[in-house]
Amino acid sequence: MDLHSIWFIFIALLFTILFLLEGFDFGTGILLPFMGSDDRERRSVINTIGPFWLGNEVWLVSAGGAMFAAFPGWYATLFSGFYPLFFLMLISLIFRGAAFEFRSKFSNPDLKRVSEWIIFGGSLVPALLWGIILSNFISGVPVDASGNYTGALSNLLNPFALAGGAASALTFTLYGALFLTLKTSGRVKERAVGIAKKIWAPATLSMIICIACSGTVTSIKSGILPLFSLLSLAPVILLLQKKRSGVAFIMTSLAIGCTSTAIFMNLYPRVLVSNLNPAWSLTIYNASSSEYTLGILSVVALIFTPLVIIAQSWSYWVFRERVATDSELEY
Amino acid sequence: MDTLFLARTQFAFTAVFHFFFIPLTLGLSIFTAILETAYVRTGNERYKQLAKFWGNLFLINFAVGVVTGIVMEFQFGMNWSEYSRFVGDIFGVPLAIEALLAFSVESTFIGIWLFGWNKLPKALHAATIWIVAIGSVLSAFWILVANSFMQSPVGYKMAADGSRAEMADFFAFIFNPHVWKQFPHVLAGGVVTGGFLVIAISIWHLMRGTKERAAFETSLKFGAFYAVTGTLLVTLAGHAQMQDLLKTQPMKVAAAEALWESENPASFSLLTIGDEKELRDIFAIRIPRLLSFLAYDRFEGEVKGIRELQKTYEIKYGPGNYIPSVITAYWSFRFMVGAGTLMLFSSLFVLYRVIKGNYTFSPRIGNLIFWSSLLPWIANSSGWILAEMGRQPWLVFGLLKTEDGLTPSSVVSSTELMLSLGGFIMIYFLLTFTDVWLLRKYAVAGINAPE
Numbered sequence: 001m002d003l004h005s006i007w008f009i010f011i012a013l014l015f016t017i018l019f020l021l022e023g024f025d026f027g028t029g030i031l032l033p034f035m036g037s038d039d040r041e042r043r044s045v046i047n048t049i050g051p052f053w054l055g056n057e058v059w060l061v062s063a064g065g066a067m068f069a070a071f072p073g074w075y076a077t078l079f080s081g082f083y084p085l086f087f088l089m090l091i092s093l094i095f096r097g098a099a100f101e102f103r104s105k106f107s108n109p110d111l112k113r114v115s116e117w118i119i120f121g122g123s124l125v126p127a128l129l130w131g132i133i134l135s136n137f138i139s140g141v142p143v144d145a146s147g148n149y150t151g152a153l154s155n156l157l158n159p160f161a162l163a164g165g166a167a168s169a170l171t172f173t174l175y176g177a178l179f180l181t182l183k184t185s186g187r188v189k190e191r192a193v194g195i196a197k198k199i200w201a202p203a204t205l206s207m208i209i210c211i212a213c214s215g216t217v218t219s220i221k222s223g224i225l226p227l228f229s230l231l232s233l234a235p236v237i238l239l240l241q242k243k244r245s246g247v248a249f250i251m252t253s254l255a256i257g258c259t260s261t262a263i264f265m266n267l268y269p270r271v272l273v274s275n276l277n278p279a280w281s282l283t284i285y286n287a288s289s290s291e292y293t294l295g296i297l298s299v300v301a302l303i304f305t306p307l308v309i310i311a312q313s314w315s316y317w318v319f320r321e322r323v324a325t326d327s328e329l330e331y
Numbered sequence: 332m333d334t335l336f337l338a339r340t341q342f343a344f345t346a347v348f349h350f351f352f353i354p355l356t357l358g359l360s361i362f363t364a365i366l367e368t369a370y371v372r373t374g375n376e377r378y379k380q381l382a383k384f385w386g387n388l389f390l391i392n393f394a395v396g397v398v399t400g401i402v403m404e405f406q407f408g409m410n411w412s413e414y415s416r417f418v419g420d421i422f423g424v425p426l427a428i429e430a431l432l433a434f435s436v437e438s439t440f441i442g443i444w445l446f447g448w449n450k451l452p453k454a455l456h457a458a459t460i461w462i463v464a465i466g467s468v469l470s471a472f473w474i475l476v477a478n479s480f481m482q483s484p485v486g487y488k489m490a491a492d493g494s495r496a497e498m499a500d501f502f503a504f505i506f507n508p509h510v511w512k513q514f515p516h517v518l519a520g521g522v523v524t525g526g527f528l529v530i531a532i533s534i535w536h537l538m539r540g541t542k543e544r545a546a547f548e549t550s551l552k553f554g555a556f557y558a559v560t561g562t563l564l565v566t567l568a569g570h571a572q573m574q575d576l577l578k579t580q581p582m583k584v585a586a587a588e589a590l591w592e593s594e595n596p597a598s599f600s601l602l603t604i605g606d607e608k609e610l611r612d613i614f615a616i617r618i619p620r621l622l623s624f625l626a627y628d629r630f631e632g633e634v635k636g637i638r639e640l641q642k643t644y645e646i647k648y649g650p651g652n653y654i655p656s657v658i659t660a661y662w663s664f665r666f667m668v669g670a671g672t673l674m675l676f677s678s679l680f681v682l683y684r685v686i687k688g689n690y691t692f693s694p695r696i697g698n699l700i701f702w703s704s705l706l707p708w709i710a711n712s713s714g715w716i717l718a719e720m721g722r723q724p725w726l727v728f729g730l731l732k733t734e735d736g737l738t739p740s741s742v743v744s745s746t747e748l749m750l751s752l753g754g755f756i757m758i759y760f761l762l763t764f765t766d767v768w769l770l771r772k773y774a775v776a777g778i779n780a781p782e
Contacts, residue, residue, distance in 0.1 A: 051442035054397065058435040064404050065423065065430035072419020072495075079408025079415075080738040086409055087751045091758055094398040098762055101394030105769050148412075148742050289420040290490075290497045300428050308435045315443050318450055330446050 003294040004284040007070040008271070010301060012264035014066055018059035019130065019260050020253050025049040025056050027176015029096065029123025030169070031195060033116050035180065039109065040325045041188050042116060046100065048183035050331045051319045053100060055312050057093070062308075069297055073147055073287025074271040081141065081149025082133060085156060089129050096122025104331045124169060131168025134263050135161040135210070139217035140273035145280050147287070160210075160217050167206035174203040174236070175252045181245040185324045193240060196248070200237045207233060207255070218266065218273075225262035229255040334740040337748035338410040339733065341755060343719070345402050347712055348759045352396035352766075354711050357471060357518060358525020359389035360464035362557060367457040377546055383448075384778045385529065385550075386460070388770055390445060395766045397438070399759070404430070410743065414726055414736030420497045421487055421504065422477050429473035437466030471521070472514050479510035481727050482718070483579040496730055509579060512572040513718075519564035520714070523674060524707040526558025530681055531704030532774045537690055538697040543778045548690050555685045558678040565710075566671060570625070577626055580728060582640045582653060583721035586660035588622060589615070590636045597622035597634035600661070607657050610638055648729070655723040659716065666713035670706040677703040 028049050036042035049056075068075040079086055095118045103115035139160055142151035177199060180192035211226040232254040239248040267273070271287050274280035288294070323329070363386040370378035404426065407415045415423075443451070444459040451459070480487075486504030487496045498504060533551035541547060576584050584590075589603040591610045599621035604614040620630040635643075637654055644653035677700055684690070692700065726733040 047446075051446040053442075055435075055439040055442055057401070058430070058438045061401060061404055061434055062427070062430040064408075065427035067423075068408065068415065068419055069423030069427035072415050072423055075408045075419060075423070076412035076415035076738075079405055080410070080412035080742045083409055083738075083743045083747055083751070086405055087747075087754065090402050090405065091754060093401055094758060094762065097394055097398040098765070101390065102765060102769060105391065105773065147416075148739055150741065289423070292501075293420045293424060293498045296424060296498065296501050297427060300424075300431065304428075304431045304435075308431065308439070311436065311439045315439055318443060319446060328449060 003291060003298065004288050005269070006298065007066075007288070007294055008264075008268060008284045011063060011066050011070065012261070014059055014063035015264070016257055016260040018056070018063055019256050021052070021056035021059060022126075023172045023175045023253075023256055024179035025053045025176070026123040026127040027172040027174065028179060029119045029176070030127065030173050031176050031180065031192075032123075033120050034195070035188055035191055037187075039112065040329075043104070043329045043331060044184060044188060044323045044325045044327065045180065046103065046119070046331045047323045047327070047329045048180060050100075051315060052312075054097070055315060057097070058308070060093075066297070066301070070289055070294060071271055071282075071284065071287045072289060073282050077143060077147050077149055077272055077282060077287075081143070081151070082136075082156060084153050085129050085133060089126050092122045092125040092129075094122075096126075100331065104329075127169040127172045128165040131165035132156065132161045134168070134260075135164030137263055137273070138214055138266055140275035140281075142276050143272060143274035143280055143282065144276065147280075147282060150276070160213055163206065163210050163213060167203070167210045170199060170203035170206050171233075171252070171256060174199045175249070175256065178236075178245060178249040178252055182249055183322055185322045188325070189322075193245070196245075197237065197240050200233075200240070204230070204233050204236075207259070223262070223265070225258050225265065229258040229262070232258065332745050332749065334743070334745045334748055335734055335737050337745060337752055338737055338743075341410060341748065341752045342406060343716075344752070345399065345406065345755055345759070346719075347715065348763065349396070349399040349403055350711060350715055351708060351763065352392050352399060353471070354517075354521040354524035354707065355392045355528065356389070356396045357467050357521025358523070358557075358561070359385060359392065359528070360460065360467050361522065362525050362529060362553070363389050364457070364460045364464045365557075366553070367460055371453050371457045377549060380778050381546060381550060382460075384546075386444075387773055388528075388532075390441075391766060391769050391773065393441065395762055399762075400434075402755070410738055410748075411726075411736045412738040412742065414731065417495045417731050417736065418480070418727060420495060421480055424498065424501075425473040425477040425480075425505075429470055429477075433466050433470035433473060437463050437470060440466065468518060471517055472510075475514050475517060476505055476507065476510050478718075479507045479513055480504065481725075482513075482722060483507060483509040484727055484730055485509075496727070508575060512568065512575045516565060516568035516572050516714075519561050519568050520707065520711050522561030523558060523565055523678075524561075524711065526554050526561050526678065527674070527704040527707050529554030530558055530678070531701045534681075534692055534697050534700050535774070536777060538692055538694065538701075541777060544690075546778050551681070551690060552685050555678065555682040558674075559682045562671070562675050562678050566675065569667075569671065569714075574626060577634070580722065581635045582637065582644070582655065583660065583717070584626075585635060585637045585640055586655050586657045586721055587664035587717060588634075589657055589661045590622070590634060591638055592636040593633060593639045594636065595623070595633035596620040596631040597626065599625065603661065605657060605661075607654075610654075651724070653724060655721050660721040663713040663717040663720065667710045667717060670710035670713070673703060674706045674710065677706070 032042060032045055035045045099115040099118040103112055106112055136156055142155060144150050174196060177192050177196035181189055184192060232251045236248045236251050269284045270281045271284060272282040363382050366378050367382040370382055440459045440462040444463060447456055485507045486500040488499040490497050529550055533547045533554055536547040589600050589605050598617035598619045601616040601618055603612055605612050622634055623632045624630050626632060626634055641653050681700060722728055724732050726736040
């Protein structure tokens with residue numbers, strides 16, 4: 001296996017970690033306004049992801065940085081071509097991050113409520129956008145011979161992509177609800193279980209639709225992985241009824257991981273598929289950096305990625321306890 | 332509207348706003364870490380209260396620094412796709428390293444620090460804020476390695492087909508002399524910014540006869556030492572950087588000095604009103620020999636002027652205008668140096684009073700010092716404006732012009748740019764307003780404010 005492939009896998013891994021981690025904090029953000037009947041309860045919900053959300057967002061910045069360094073052609077075409085989508089993503093993340101940090105510092109209850117709805121929107125929009133972006137990875141986009149995106153916003157918002165957006169938003173919401181069943185207690189936990197049960201069917205249905213349709217928009221079959229994601233998602237409702245939230249959470253993370261892996265396997269060895277002419281697709285060879293740069297990056301990634309993973313695991317261990325309304329709350 | 336103009340405006344706007352928050356993050360993280368270390372070593376609760384108080388202000392500001400930073404990470408691809416393709420092989424590397432080694436560490440440990448006050452042993456908790464502080468310093472370093480490549484490209488070779496620059500020597504790239512002048516300059520600038528904020532808030536409380544007098548006297552003492560150290564370092568580092576610029580970007584120096592003709596010995600401009608079209612003075616007061624002294628530490632030596640450099644560059648790079656906006660370079664330099672000089676006086680005065688043990692300030696002096704906390708922001712912003720505008724017309728000096736780095740307008744249209752620029756302006760003002768409002772609220776509330 002060559003360095004180009006290794007770096008493609010590494011970037012796919014960074015994105016997959018991003019979805020596995022930010023997936024549940026997007027979901028938690030989406031559910032926030034509906035999870036608590038009073039300020040204290042909603043605070044406990046925010047505090048479940050309090051120590052983690054920024055650490056989770058790190059994977060986005062890492063994936064972006066790694067993409068820029070290893071595949072500048074991919075980075076340049078993707079971010080310029082999908083301009084309106086990434087603009088929306090950035091402003092959502094700005095609002096969301098600021099609202100997390102500022103909410104507890106406002107004394108006015110109205111501003112606290114506004115912050116909650118900002119967290120809601122700032123989580124929902126990126127959750128939708130990732131599905132839309134990844135669906136376009138599968139179906140291909142108009143890229144010309146010089147590697148520039150030639151389509152309009154409407155090309156990116158095609159029906160398949162919108163279905164993908166719905167699927168990612170619903171699955172992340174389910175994932176967030178399951179996370180909350182593990183991290184909260186009392187009435188908040190009861191509510192999380194209820195919501196998880198309700199959202200399971202639409203989430204699973206949307207995933208089935210996307211996987212069924214993916215055969216029509218791409219000629220390349222992605223093997224049995226999509227089937228695995230559905231198989232992981234299917235028993236979640238039964239596990240919830242048996243009060244096995246932990247297993248349900250793991251099964252959902254498996255579904256997300258399998259889906260993300262399937263999407264990147266489908267891409268390989270391309271990084272951005274041109275639906276104008278297959279020969280114009282960006283690949284891990286024509287969009288990549290030099291071997292020398294990939295070598296340098298490999299040394300850096302080999303040393304530091306494990307360290308980041310260890311540090312973050314320690315953080316999840318330190319804050320492993322459930323957050324109750326009578327816990328000490330920082331946010 | 333012209334997409335180049337819009338994209339440049341958007342980059343300038345988002346970068347300058349981002350850098351409102353970054354120096355304070357650098358300065359206050361180290362400051363908070365010092366206070367918490369004092370708490371761990373002495374067991375004195377006052378240091379813990381102070382660490383929490385200043386740490387809280389640090390956090391409010393940190394959040395905005397982070398979210399505006401994410402915009403920077405993706406903006407190269409969004410608005411400068413040709414640039415990204417041209418330099419990605421090199422420029423992407425420090426950005427990736429920054430993300431993996433600095434930003435990730437900062438972001439993970441800030442969560443542990445904020446939520447871990449009662450979950451971790453004291454010393455370990457203090458270690459986490461040090462890790463955050465070191466992470467922000469490393470983050471600044473790697474971003475400046477990237478910027479230094481644009482200012483003074485080293486360690487690269489052109490690809491065989493000439494389509495892009497490629498990394499040839501990673502160690503030459505990170506040991507770029509430019510970054511080793513720029514990094515201390517920026518870091519010291521952060522210390523100054525943090526120090527002045529600490530001084531301003533402490534004096535504000537002392538002037539109003541706070542009940543927490545002892546705590547704010549301690550803060551003022553720490554802050555004064557911190558600010559003076561930073562100001563002295565920033566002056567030295569700035570001086571070193573200017574001398575280095577004479578070798579790498581003499582045009583930037585000439586523009587900052589409105590030096591139209593080469594001079595030996597060269598004079599320093601005290602005030603110039605110039606004619607940029609004709610490249611000559613309309614009115615000028617210059618101090619003889621001072622520029623030579625600043626450049627070479629002796630009262631002679633040639634400093635090249637704008638006209639001569641333009642001719643040299645035409646021969647080297649082909650026909651074109653190689654002169655940046657002189658008025659921008661000239662005045663940003665003066666604002667930076669002027670603010671720096673005032674900062675030196677102000678911080679030394681506070682230090683003098685602190686050493687004498689005199690913490691009582693008359694309203695006039697106190698207010699003057701309070702408002703001088705804005706000076707670092709003036710210096711930081713104008714310094715960056717000089718650095719970036721003084722490099723024009725180059726995006727990567729000598730390799731790529733700014734107009735050639737832009738995303739083609741067929742990909743990102745002027746309408747899209749206007750919408751995104753308008754969006755960023757509105758959001759950033761709202762963000763800054765809220766940030767300042769909350770900083771003020773928590774600064775005023777004092778040390779024993781309820782949660």
